Amino acid sequence: MNYLFRTLLLLCLLAAVPAAAQKGARPGGRLSQLENAKIAYLTEKIALTQDQAQRFWPVYNEFTQKRRDLNRRMRLLRTDEPDGLSDAQIKDNLTQALALRQQEVNLEKEYFDKFQKVLTIRQVGKLFVAERQFTRDVLKRVADRRGGLPPGGGPGLDD
Structure with missing residues (x-):
């Protein structure tokens, strides 16, 4: 089950990254794919139970x-x-x-x-770390698709 979830998460991330690179993405389209990938990523990283997820999101x-x-x-x-x-x-x-x-x-x-x-305090701590990591991963993938330039073509971000 865990392997299947991770595979689905990876597929969502891979599908969402090209959307982040495109300008003017429709809110109901590819941008929502990125949001869905973030939801899956955070859910796994902070190990939300179904009950927690219903209250957390x-x-x-x-x-x-x-x-x-x-x-x-x-x-x-x-x-x-x-x-x-x-x-x-x-x-x-x-x-x-x-x-x-x-x-x-x-x-x-x-x-x-x-x-x-x-959430537990440990999950809260993991949430803040996972948010930063997700953003870094997406920015890195976008930069890689653009030939190594970070979004905007300028210097990279330290965060």
Whole structure:
């Protein structure tokens, strides 16, 4: 059974990686394949029971949506051309970015507590590690498909 699950997980990952490399993927299409692969990956890595999964995924999805919103707001503040901004605008953007980063830390603390109500502390620890590892694996596969360049064609990420 475990071998079958791992094989299915690998197939989902392999099917999802090309989707991550394509721009403008439809939310109901290939991007959802990546999300499904992440669900399978996290489920295996943190060894969710069926009962835990039913309680965990709604909480995790809520957390993910809030974190995505914060990240989207942070991206909107970034500029490649700060020379086009006044000193006051630069200061305001940096102040807002720091406030958003603090909100992200607060969000992680809040959901750290919520996750502990559904998972064991060991599973919570594995969750945070597995999320980072999944992201690294997907970015590596996308970079490999692009001939070794990380997404965006720039320097790689340290995270």
